[in-house]
Amino acid sequence: MTSFSAERRSLDASLERAGFYPRLVADTVHDALDGREPLSHVAHLETHFERNEVHRHITVLVLTEDMLVITHVDDQQLDEDGQQMMAQVSTESVPVSQIRSVVLSYLYAQPQDYKPSDQARELTLAIAWSGGQRLDMGPAGCSDPQCDADHGYTGTISQEDIVLRVSAEADGMQAVQNAKSFARALRKVNTANPVVPGAGSSGSPTSRRQPGLGARFSRTHHQG
Structure with missing residues (x-):
């Protein structure tokens, strides 16, 4: 058996x-x-x-x-x-040696009352390995509500190949904790297997590990 x-x-x-x-x-x-x-x-x-x-x-x-x-x-x-x-x-x-960043984003309720025992209500896990970036753009503004001038655009850049959003309301508190434990395990294994120059999946040289940029996520599906 x-x-x-x-x-x-x-x-x-x-x-x-x-x-x-x-x-x-x-x-x-x-x-x-x-x-x-x-x-x-x-x-x-x-x-x-x-x-x-x-x-x-x-x-x-x-x-x-x-x-x-x-x-x-x-x-x-x-x-x-x-x-x-x-x-x-x-x-x-x-x-795992090709994973370039593991980004975690948390949401806490009532942060003014935070205690060490409090659990995050939501977790977003973003993993990047291909070097691709996502740019979120939108019109820039200012603090004057009467201002109608053109302030150009602003945005955030994030590296991601897959993004998972897990919330206590939709998935349960245990699911949030499980996702957090998975992220810790991934970071541990990833750290033990650093990116090796020339090991990129496309055959092109791979530079040193780069941190993720930004923390705005809008999709929970695989980002192709």
Whole structure:
């Protein structure tokens, strides 16, 4: 009888709790792991409503000693009754040595009353490895409400390949803590596997690790 590690069992249990085609998602994740042992994971399920259709999306991040394995599964309704469904699956495996930044953004309620035991109400995890940047732009303004002058534009730049937003209200406090634990594990493994010059996935030289810029996030899906 095959004996699985505690983290492997925890991963499978998380996929079962998510309840989103758990057998399909589990088989996809374990196939992408290619025999590697998971160290930590996050499974994040989202539901979107479009007219009279319901669309669900799950993102599963699994960390191993040398890889970050990302799995996305979406479903699509092919008929009005929802009897004919289709699932779209994608996986990506990123060497941890290529991860350039891990950015965490937190939201705390009533910060004036903060105590060390207080937990963040929301966490956003942004991971970048390709060197791509996202620029959020908007009209600049000033403090004078009567001013109608053109102040140009302002914006923020952030490095991100994937962004996950987890909130206590939508996902539960334990989900926020799980995402935080995953981020800590990722940073630990990433620090032990620094970016190596010339190890970029495109074959071009890779420079030293760069910090993430900015902390404004608007999407929770994979950023291609």
